[in-house]
Amino acid sequence: MTPTFTSARKVGRLLAVVAASIVLTACAGDAELDTLNDLAGPEAQAIDRFMNWILLVSYVVFAIVLGITMYAWKNFRIKTDEYEEGDWPEQIHGNTKAELAWTAAPAIILAIVGVFTISLHSSLNSADSNQINVLVGGENVSWEPEIVVVGQQWWWEYQYHFGDVELTAQRIENLPTPDITTATQMVIPVGQEIELEITSRDVIHSHWIPSLNGKRDAVPGRQSAPWKIEADRPGVFFGQCTEFCGLSHSRMRMQVIALPMEEFQEWVTAQMQGVPLEPETQAYVEALVAGEVPSPETAEQRAVATFRGKCASCHLMEGVADDLWSEEAVADQLVAGAAPNLTHFSSRTTFAGGIRNVWDVETGEFNQNDLREWLANPADIKANFTDPVSDDDSRMRGMPNLGLSTQEIDDLVALLEATGPKPSMDIIEQTGVEG
Numbered sequence: 346m347t348p349t350f351t352s353a354r355k356v357g358r359l360l361a362v363v364a365a366s367i368v369l370t371a372c373a374g375d376a377e378l379d380t381l382n383d384l385a386g387p388e389a390q391a392i393d394r395f396m397n398w399i400l401l402v403s404y405v406v407f408a409i410v411l412g413i414t415m416y417a418w419k420n421f422r423i424k425t426d427e428y429e430e431g432d433w434p435e436q437i438h439g440n441t442k443a444e445l446a447w448t449a450a451p452a453i454i455l456a457i458v459g460v461f462t463i464s465l466h467s468s469l470n471s472a473d474s475n476q477i478n479v480l481v482g483g484e485n486v487s488w489e490p491e492i493v494v495v496g497q498q499w500w501w502e503y504q505y506h507f508g509d510v511e512l513t514a515q516r517i518e519n520l521p522t523p524d525i526t527t528a529t530q531m532v533i534p535v536g537q538e539i540e541l542e543i544t545s546r547d548v549i550h551s552h553w554i555p556s557l558n559g560k561r562d563a564v565p566g567r568q569s570a571p572w573k574i575e576a577d578r579p580g581v582f583f584g585q586c587t588e589f590c591g592l593s594h595s596r597m598r599m600q601v602i603a604l605p606m607e608e609f610q611e612w613v614t615a616q617m618q619g620v621p622l623e624p625e626t627q628a629y630v631e632a633l634v635a636g637e638v639p640s641p642e643t644a645e646q647r648a649v650a651t652f653r654g655k656c657a658s659c660h661l662m663e664g665v666a667d668d669l670w671s672e673e674a675v676a677d678q679l680v681a682g683a684a685p686n687l688t689h690f691s692s693r694t695t696f697a698g699g700i701r702n703v704w705d706v707e708t709g710e711f712n713q714n715d716l717r718e719w720l721a722n723p724a725d726i727k728a729n730f731t732d733p734v735s736d737d738d739s740r741m742r743g744m745p746n747l748g749l750s751t752q753e754i755d756d757l758v759a760l761l762e763a764t765g766p767k768p769s770m771d772i773i774e775q776t777g778v779e780g
C-alpha cells in the first residue's frame with residue numbers, strides 16, 4: 346500500500362481557510378493606516394497604481410503556474426493506489442525549448458517590472474521647484490515648501506525653514522534655527538508638493554504617511570534625498586514609525602494636517618509668535634532674563650519658574666526660556682535639543698508621540714487629566730528609558746519622572762493650555778486618537 350493522496354476535501358477546506366484569512370485581514374473598514382483607500386496625494390496614488398499592475402502581473406503568473414501544475418497533476422499522475430514499478434509513466438529528461446522558455450519568460454517579466462519600478466522610484470525622488478509665498482513676520486517670503494523631519498526615540502520633529510536655506514544633504518546639527526518647530530504633527534498647505542528632508546537624532550526610524558506617500562527611513566548622520574508628499578485635499582492623515590526603534594516604537598506616531606493655503610498661513614503666523622503670557626508674567630520673565638531673582642506671585646509666574654527650572658534643559662518655550670537656549674548653550678549641549686518644542690503645545694492636538702489627545706475629542710476641553718498623568722510619571726503612559734544608554738552617550742530616551750508636586754503640575758498644565766492657539770473643533774475631532 347502506498348500512502349493515499351490527501352483527499353480533495355481536505356485540500357478544499359485548506360483553500361477555504363487560506364482564502365478566508367486573506368479576505369478577513371482586509372476587513373478594517375476605517376483603518377487609519379490603510380494603504381489601499383483614502384489615498385490623498387499623487388505620490389500615494391502612483392504607488393497604488395503601480396502596485397495594482399504588479400498584482401495583476403503576479404495573478405497572471407500565478408494562474409499560469411498553477412494551471413500547468415494542475416494540468417500535470419491531472420494528466421501525468423498515477424491514477425491508482427496500487428502500482429508496480431512498470432506502471433510509471435514514461436520519464437523524460439531535458440527539453441531545451443521548455444528550459445529556455447521558463448528561463449526567458451520570468452527574466453523578461455522581471456525586466457519590464459524593473460523598468461517601471463525604477464522609473465516610479467526616480468519620479469518619487471525628484472521634486473519640482475514649486476514656490477509659494479508665505480507671510481513671515483509681516484514679510485512676503487518665497488518658500489519652496491520643504492520640511493525637515495527628524496525622528497528620535499520616540500517622536501517626530503518637524504522643522505520649517507522659510508526663505509532660501511539649503512537643507513538638502515545637511516546634517517541636522519548644521520541646520521540653522523528653524524522658524525517653526527513642531528512635534529508629532531506636520532501641517533502642510535493643500536495642493537503643494539512638499540519636500541521632506543528626513544533624518545534622525547539617534548537610531549533608524551522610518552517615516553510613513555500611507556495616504557500621502559511611501560515610507561522613507563530616517564537615518565542618523567544623513568539626510569535622505571528629497572522625499573515628497575502632497576495632499577490633494579484638506580484633511581488629516583495618520584502615520585506611524587515603521588522601523589523598529591526601541592522600547593516605544595509602537596508609540597511613535599504622527600499626523601499630517603493639510604490645510605487650505607489661507608488657513609496654513611494663519612497657522613504659520615500663529616506659530617511664529619511667542620507664548621501669549623499675561624503682562625505681569627512677561628515682566629517676571631524679563632526680570633529673570635536680566636538676572637534678577639524675583640519671587641513668583643501668580644500661578645503663571647510659578648509655572649514659568651518651574652518650567653525654567655525643571656523643563657527648560659530639554660524643552661524650548663519661546664518667550665519663557667529662550668535665553669537658556671542660546672546658540673552656545675545648544676552647541677555645548679547644555680540643553681538637550683531633542684525634546685518637543687512646547688511654545689505652541691496646545692495648538693497641537695496630540696502629545697506623547699501622538700498617543701494622547703491634547704484636547705478632549707468630545708467636549709473640546711483641554712485634556713488636563715492625561716496631561717497631569719503624563720507630568721506625574723511619563724513612563725506610566727509611554728515606556729521610556731531614562732537611564733544613560735551607554736557610557737559615552739548620557740542622553741536619556743523619553744521623558745523622565747521629574748518628581749513634580751501637584752501644585753507644580755497644576756501650574757504647568759495651565760501654562761501649557763495657555764500656549765495656544767486652540768485648533769478648530771474639526772481638527773480636534775479628525776486628529777483624535779484612542780488613548
Ligand code: CUA
Pocket residue numbers: 496497498499549550551586587588589590591594595597
Ligand atoms: Cu521610531 Cu520606530
